[in-house]
Each structure stands twice: as C-alpha cells, then as structure tokens.
Amino acid sequence: MKRSAILIILTIICIFFTASLYAEITNSNLFFKLDSISDKYEPVKFNHSKHISIAGNCGICHHQHGNSSTLPCRDCHSVSPSTFRNSVVNGFMSCKNCHGVFNPNMPGMPGLKAAYHRTCFQCHRGMGNVGIDPKGCTQMCHAKKEQRVSMKTRK
C-alpha cells in the first residue's frame, strides 16, 4: 500500500515536470520580443507556440535541427526548462553565436538580422502585402514608430 502510494506520487511529479517543460516551450509567455531596431520600429511580438503549431517541425526555422520530426526537445534537451531556455537565449545554442554581426570576411554567413528575416520570408513572403509593397512588412510585423531616427544618429 505504502509502495503504491509512493509510486503514484512519483508518477504525478513526473507528469507535472514533463508538462511544465512542454508548456514552457509551447505556450506559456513565449511571446518573444525582438527589438534590436526598436528606434525605427515597434518591437516584433513573436508568437512561438503559434509558429510551432503551424510549422510542425522545429527544423523549418531552427536549421541546426535538421529534418527531425516534431518536437524532439526532450530527447536532446533533458534539462530543466529554465536551463533549456537559458541555453537557447544566451548559451551554446543561441542564433547569434554563429549569426552575429555580419563580417565581410565571411560573406557566406548571414548576420543575425538577415538570418531572422530570411527565416521569416520562407513563409511570409507573398503573405498579405509582404514582399509586394514595402508597407507590407510594417503591416504584418514591424509597426512603424512615428518618430524616425536617421542612420546617422544611430551610429
């Protein structure tokens, strides 16, 4: 009786932990805020969970995943959610580790801005007015800031 009670409790804990990891990656407050050019545009609110459900494969955007099937996160990243998240944003898996500031000596490696946009345009080009009218970009993702700052002052 005692044994089975402990087993049940352990199982509940396991389920809870797995669910929390899954939730962390899929839906809970994963609206990324991309604001590197926030002087010109409002930050982009990126809905990760929506993109996961539409893309169905991490490899479509995260090219280092190759073409492995849907959501293999736990297979490789059997760590706590916070550690996983930290490694993606700041650690060894961060996009900017390879796609940093564009370096003319390595023209084959797109900078972070280009890498992001190219990934977006895989699907978003031709969606609405994106890629047809310059305003399409501001309609879909980048709400334009009224007060424009020129390139000169940015430097």
Next chain:
Amino acid sequence: MDKLKDNKKDSPTISRRNFLIGSAAAIGGTALLGSYKDASASKEFSGWPDRFGCLTDLTACVGCRSCEKACNEANNLPKPAVPFDEGSVFKEKRRPTAQAYTVVNQYKNPKDMSKPIYRKIQCNHCNEPACASACPIHAYTKTPEGAVLYDPEKCFGCRYCMIACPFYVPAYDYESAFEPKIVKCVMCHDRIKTGGIPACAEACPVSAVTFGKRNDLIKVARKKIMENPDRYIDHIYGEHEAGGTSWMYISGVPFEQLDFPVNLPKNPLIEETKGFLSAVPVVFTVWPAMFGMVYAALRHREEIEKNSRHKKEEDRHE
C-alpha cells in the same frame, strides 16, 4: 645616254616620295604596334587581388527599399517626393539619378506571380571601367578596394562617361546650373576604407546585398547555385560581363528578363577602344609635323621650279 639621264632625273623624286611614304607608314605602324603592346599588357593585369564587391541575390530581395533609404541618408541626398515605404514607384522602371544613386525596380516573376522579382540598380564598379577610359581628363579612378570613384573637381561636364557606361549608370546633375557634375554610387568608399560596409548592404534586412571580397563572393555565389539548382540559374552576372564587375548578381530567371544588358563582351570594353585611342595623340602630333614637312618640301620645290622658269623666260627675253 638621255635615257640614263631621265632615269637619274626621275629616280631621286620617286625615291624621296617612296621614302616619305615609307617613313610615314613606319611611324604609323610603330605607333599602332606600341598601342597594341599596351593593350596586351593590361590583359595580364587581372585586377587588384583583394578588391571588394557586392553580391545581389535577386531571389532574396523583397523590395522593401531599405537600401534606397540607407543610400539616401549615407550620401546626404535630398528627401524624395515619394517616401521610401511607397510601393507606387514600382509602376515604372527607374534608373539611377543625381538624387538616387541606387533604385529598385519590380519585375513579374514567371515562376510565381505572388512573389515579384526586384532588381537593384547602381554602379557595378567594373574591373576595367569604360567610364574611366572614356573620360578625357581622368576624373575617374578604379581604387584597389574595388570602387570606381569620380572626382567632381576635375570634371568639366562632357558626359562621355554616361555614353560609355554599358549599364547606363552615371547620372548628370542637371539641377545645379553653375557646378553641374556627374554622380553615381561610390560603393560607400569612405566606409569601406575604415572597415565598414556599404550603407545599402548594411540596411538590407535579408542580406540580399552581401558585401565581401570579390573572390569570396564568387565562391559564395557558386555554392548557392550548386546547393539550390532549382532556385537559381547557373550564371553569376558580372563575373565576366564587360571584363568582370565588382557588383555581381545571381537570379532565378534569365537576366535578359530583368533588363540586364546581356550582349556585353567578356573582355573589358577598354580593349575595344584602347588601340584606337592611344593612336590619337600620335595622329595629332606626329602627323601634322610630318605632313607639314612634306608640304614645305613640295612648296620649296615648286618655288625653285618657278624661279628657274622665271630665269629661263627672262633669259629668252634678253
């Protein structure tokens, strides 16, 4: 005896004429030979080794016109009448002007109508620029960094470069009445020299304009074409056109559909004109002197003959 005398009489005149003709041919010939040697010497120079360039991926460009805006700001050009986020400018095909060193034009995509193709136009910075060879006062320079620069201080506004350019790039500043000048993209030479990259390449959100060493860019382009044979046609525009340009393009559709001039020779355009042009100074200096001397000699002879005739007539009268 008389015959001999006649022969003797004739022989000096013929030989002198022959001599003059022969020497003229010799001088002209050496001038031409010299120029040919110069032309062949330039063939051996395959360009500055570490020169920079840009690679425009026409399949990546989404027509956001960020490059036009960045160029405008980097070169302190006047604000355009139509703002940069307006797509209405795509209704007509534009070309670079004194107020816009680069422009983007829209073309229909035969592969997918929902994704138009955009072509960015600016100076291609030829390896051996025809504009520089056409300029009578050397206002143009091809820098070791790759950019073709223009010196407005030297320019006197003949606009030969506009006619010489196979890409119709140099524009004339018709607006300023007193100091009109030729204007064109300079590949942001000042920025490149200090380790920066051209404003348009920096502003491009998808890196459709990629800046780097020309040799590296050719490798990048080849790799892209090899890995995506369905996406690109097997041609790097600018690798060989008009002797090669610093600005190159890869495309998903044949370049003639995007109004690229495709009838350009593989050799630099300079080679077509160099032999002729280097003969021009010879023609203008040696030929007047030579024919002047011939004329003077003939006049001298005529005068001597005239004098002798006068003398004979006077003798007869006496």
